[in-house]
Every structure is written in C-alpha cells, then in structure tokens.
C-alpha cells in the first residue's frame with residue numbers, strides 16, 4: 436500500500452498558481468495517497484473528504500528536491516516540507532506514521548487544541564524505527580480556523596529531526612476563510628526552513644556553540660524553494676500565510692513598498708486587520724497577512740531584516756540575522772477585474788477574563804553535560820531541566836491563569852505552550868485580543884500571558900521553541916486536572 440518514497444520526489448512548483456520563474460515539473464507516477472492533490476506552494480496537498488482525512492506519512496532519509504537541487508534530508512513522503520493537510524472544524528484526522536528512519540520519532544500537532552494524550556497530540560509516544568503508528572483524533576467543532584503544523588517531538592532529538600526537514604503544514608478552514616475579502620485573495624503558504632548543507636547536499640552537523648545558541652542554516656527555503664516569486668495583480672490581493680518551521684532561526688519580514696495587513700496570529704483570526712510594516716516570526720510561530728497590489732508594476736522583495744536575538748553566554752557572539760536578505764518576492768502581473776480590499780472586520784475575539792491563579796517561570800542556563808559532546812550549556816525552567824516523569828505544575832480544567840516568564844539569560848527564548856492557546860498581557864495589565872501559542876521572551880526581559888485550560892485534561896508541556904534549547908532541558912510538564 437505504501438509507495439516508495441522516491442515516487443514523491445519532484446512535485447515541484449506548479450504553474451497557474453502564482454509562481455513565475457519556475458517551470459512545472461513532471462508528475463512522477465500516480466498520486467499514491469488518498470485524497471491527494473497538488474497545491475501551488477510546491478508541496479502536495481491532502482484535504483479532508485466527507486469529514487475525514489486519512490493520510491500516510493512516511494518519515495524517511497532520502498534524497499529530496501530542495502531549492503532546485505538534491506539534498507539528503509529527512510522528510511515526510513519524500514518532500515520538504517511535508518504535505519499540506521487541510522481540514523475543517525469537526526473533521527477526523529487519521530495519520531499512519533511509518534518510521535523508516537533508523538531512530539525513534541513521533542508527531543506533535545503544533546497549535547491544535549486537541550487532547551494531549553492517547554492517539555492525539557501525545558508527545559510522550561515513541562515510534563520505533565520500522566514501526567507504523569496511528570494518530571487519530573477529531574478536531575473540535577469550535578476549533579478556530581488557522582495555520583498549524585506537524586513535527587517530531589521526541590525530547591533530545593527534536594531540533595535535529597526538524598532541522599533535517601521533518602515538518603508539515605496543517606490548515607483548518609473556517610470562519611476566517613469565509614470573509615469575502617479574505618477568500619478573494621490568492622493564498623500561499625510560506626513554510627520557512629533553513630538548512631546547513633555541504634556541497635554535495637548533505638547536512639552538516641552543527642558544532643557545540645551552534646547548539647547553545649540554537650542552530651541556524653545558511654540556506655533559507657520558502658516551501659522548499661529558494662526565493663520563490665509570487666504573482667500579484669494590480670489592485671489584487673495576496674494572502675501570505677507564514678510558518679516558521681526552522682529549528683532556531685527567527686525571521687523579521689518586510690515587503691518592499693507594501694504594508695502587510697495582519698489577519699491572524701498563531702491561534703486564529705484577529706478581530707480587525709492590523710496594518711504592519713514588518714512581521715516577526717520566532718520558531719514555531721505563524722502569521723497570516725493580506726497584501727494589496729497597490730504599487731507600480733515591478734518586482735518587490737520580501738526581505739528578512741536584521742534581528743539580534745542575544746548572545747550565547749561566553750561561547751558565542753551575537754545571534755540572529757546580521758544583514759538583510761531576500762527570501763522571496765512579489766511580482767505584478769495583470770490587473771484584477773475589480774479592486775480588492777482589506778476587510779473592515781474579521782470576527783469576534785474574546786479577551787481572557789481575570790486569572791484564578793498566577794505562576795512565574797524563570798528561564799535560566801547552567802553548565803552541564805551535553806549528550807555525546809562533553810560540557811556545554813543546559814537550559815532550565817524554574818531551576819530544573821525537563822523530566823517527563825515529573826509533574827512541574829498542576830492546573831485546573833476551566834481555569835484562567837496568568838503566567839509570567841522571567842528571562843535571566845542573554846538570549847531570547849520563544850516560549851511555546853501545547854494544547855491551549857494564550858493571550859499576551861500588555862503593559863496596561865490587560866490581555867491583547869490575539870490568540871498565540873508562542874511568545875518571545877527577550878533577553879533579560881519579562882512577558883506575561885493569560886491562558887485558559889479548556890476541554891482537555893492530561894499531561895502537556897511548555898518549552899522554548901529554539902528546539903536545541905528544548906532538547907537541552909528547557910521544557911516543563913503541566914498536568915491539567917478536573
């Protein structure tokens with residue numbers, strides 16, 4: 436029933452979907468998966484049919500097509516990024532994960548509000564080499580529309596497995612997609628990944644210093660391509676859905692000559708579009724933005740601007756992007772039949788009510804052993820390294836809590852919480868009306884969030900989404916109880 440991984444190689448970019456400068460490639464063999472289709476963003480797409488989506492994901496180590504060249508990466512179904520899954524609230528998802536790697540792996544459904552146990556978003560499972568595991572759950576009826584993603588989450592191996600390419604976007608279609616100005620825009624999913632490859636296309640193992648700061652690769656790809664071009668019509672609109680699927684790299688994005696109109700953050704829609712000149716995406720985060728074709732014809736670059744994310748102790752210099760570089764571009768082509776607009780309103784966004792409890796999480800670092808590499812840095816939450824046998828915090832189902840993160844280190848830590856989205860608490864002490872599942876706690880600074888534990892009990896986690904920091908200890912458990 437499973438087709439060789441090679442069959443999937445070379446889906447490539449497709450014509451008629453907004454790409455220029457890349458020619459359509461030949462489809463090699465029959466589409467082997469159920470409900471399979473091709474999308475305009477260089478990745479295979481699987482959409483649910485009659486309320487369910489059944490997908491085989493083969494995690495393998497093979498040569499794949501990356502930015503027009505061959506690269507020896509780890510991939511789902513022979514593609515980097517993995518296939519785009521598309522569902523609606525209330526749909527059932529069934530994934531057969533086939534582990535063809537020579538080490539264990541598993542799956543995490545980043546940002547989905549589903550159960551943290553059983554065959555759902557259970558990061559404590561381990562899928563042995565050669566094994567097949569089923570992940571099956573139903574997306575709640577009230578689940579917000581948005582862009583989410585899948586990636587491995589086996590403590591100790593997460594950064595490496597993600598950095599080698601294992602990541603796949605997942606879209607929940609819902610109310611936001613029905614807003615007329617949003618559905619009229621041309622949509623693209625931009626999966627941002629970075630790789631460090633040698634000249635033969637093989638991944639280079641990062642050194643110890645790179646792990647301390649969080650590994651970054653020199654090759655930045657957008658949905659598996661190098662500097663793709665997206666067509667926009669005069670008076671038309673683009674919907675750019677950004678996902679940072681890199682292990683540690685931050686992106687600070689700005690489109691030359693154009694404002695972006697943010698319509699959604701990690702966990703779904705904003706109440707009204709927010710006009711911004713740039714978008715910061717820490718690892719794991721998503722942003723959804725409309726761009727209007729209101730400029731003169733031409734090519735406009737989507738730039739990744741400098742961002743200083745701190746310093747890795749005594750071991751390294753400044754982390755992050757030093758010099759701006761282009762990661763994609765938008766090119767004018769044709770004219771829209773009627774002028775597109777940014778919507779006035781997108782929907783209601785509640786603000787989380789007053790907190791029943793408060794907690795503080797201190798982020799710190801220390802020296803310790805790093806598996807297979809000798810002495811190095813370890814990363815701690817409230818003075819402790821991750822231990823999945825230990826319950827660090829117990830919370831009550833239904834409660835709203837306010838959490839403060841205190842960063843006692845010289846580098847940013849983008850904190851991420853599983854299972855339930857949260858809201859950032861502003862300087863005025865009130866939660867901002869935007870759903871997040873990640874928040875950048877800048878070096879030596881603090882951040883506050885408000886979070887509600889809704890619908891699901893069980894053990895879940897929070898961690899730094901610089902995945903090397905997570906693997907080096909910066910993760911803690913949260914037990915949600917009745």
Ligand code: C2O
Pocket residue numbers: 543545586588719851853898900
């Ligand atoms: Cu995308 Cu626990 O992470």
Ligand code: CU
Pocket residue numbers: 543544545546851852853
């Ligand atoms: Cu997650």
Ligand code: CU
Pocket residue numbers: 847848849899900901904905909
């Ligand atoms: Cu960190």
